[in-house]
Every structure is written in C-alpha cells, then in structure tokens.
Amino acid sequence: MLPDLPRTPEAALVTAILMQAYRDMFVTVRTESNASFTTQSDQDQAITFLTDRAGAYAQHRNALCALIGWDGDVLAARIRAMMDGDDFAPPTPDATPATVERHAAAVERLRERWHALKHPRRAA
Numbered sequence: 001m002l003p004d005l006p007r008t009p010e011a012a013l014v015t016a017i018l019m020q021a022y023r024d025m026f027v028t029v030r031t032e033s034n035a036s037f038t039t040q041s042d043q044d045q046a047i048t049f050l051t052d053r054a055g056a057y058a059q060h061r062n063a064l065c066a067l068i069g070w071d072g073d074v075l076a077a078r079i080r081a082m083m084d085g086d087d088f089a090p091p092t093p094d095a096t097p098a099t100v101e102r103h104a105a106a107v108e109r110l111r112e113r114w115h116a117l118k119h120p121r122r123a124a
Contacts, residue, residue: 017064051080051083
C-alpha cells in the first residue's frame with residue numbers, strides 16, 4: 001500500500017508523472033511515429049528513469065519522489081527487483097483471467113527488454 005499523499009495539485013502532478021513512466025514500461029511498443037504510441041525509445045527512457053542508480057534520470061526521479069515523501073532509490077530498487085524476478089502485482093486486485101494473462105505477457109516483454117538494456121550486444 002502506498003503512503004498517504006498530500007492532496008495537492010502538485011502532489012497529484014508528481015504522482016501522475018511517476019505512474020505514467022511506470023505504465024510506459026508495460027505498453028506495447030509501436031514503431032510508427034504517432035503521438036498516441038509509445039516508441040521503444042519512450043519505453044527505454046521510462047525503464048531507465050525508474051531503475052537507474054545514478055545519473056540524470058536517477059536525480060530527476062529522486063527529486064520528484066522527494067516532493068511527495070518517497071525515497072526514489074527505494075522505488076528504483078523495488079522496480080529492479082521486480083525486473084529481476086520479484087512479482088509485479090496485477091493491475092487491479094479483481095483482475096479478470098484475461099487481464100492477468102495480458103499482464104503476465106507484458107511483464108515477460110518488459111523483462112526481456114530490461115535484460116537487453118542491461119546486457120547490450122556488442123557490434124561485431
């Protein structure tokens with residue numbers, strides 16, 4: 001369960017930014033250039049933003065998290081653990097079997113991408 005957040009417009013904005021990055025990790029990537037699609041670059045940025053230990057993305061995540069009383073490093077560590085095998089909770093507690101199946105497929109695709117980002121192939 002998430003801690004109670006201040007009910008301010010600013011807290012709502014910060015929470016929405018973090019949640020959008022989380023959702024972007026799971027969406028099906030599209031190659032088309034269209035504002036309504038998430039590209040591989042968008043998804044990679046979301047993964048990096050939510051998991052990096054250091055660097056600009058980690059600093060931005062930590063600054064946003066601090067605004068709502070969260071520890072950004074703890075958030076990143078938890079997401080890295082889920083990427084490495086801990087359970088990703090289904091989107092809702094009362095998810096239908098079809099929703100659970102789609103979620104499991106999305107988690108599998110996400111973990112494959114996470115592995116590819118952690119272990120990039122070297123050009124020959």
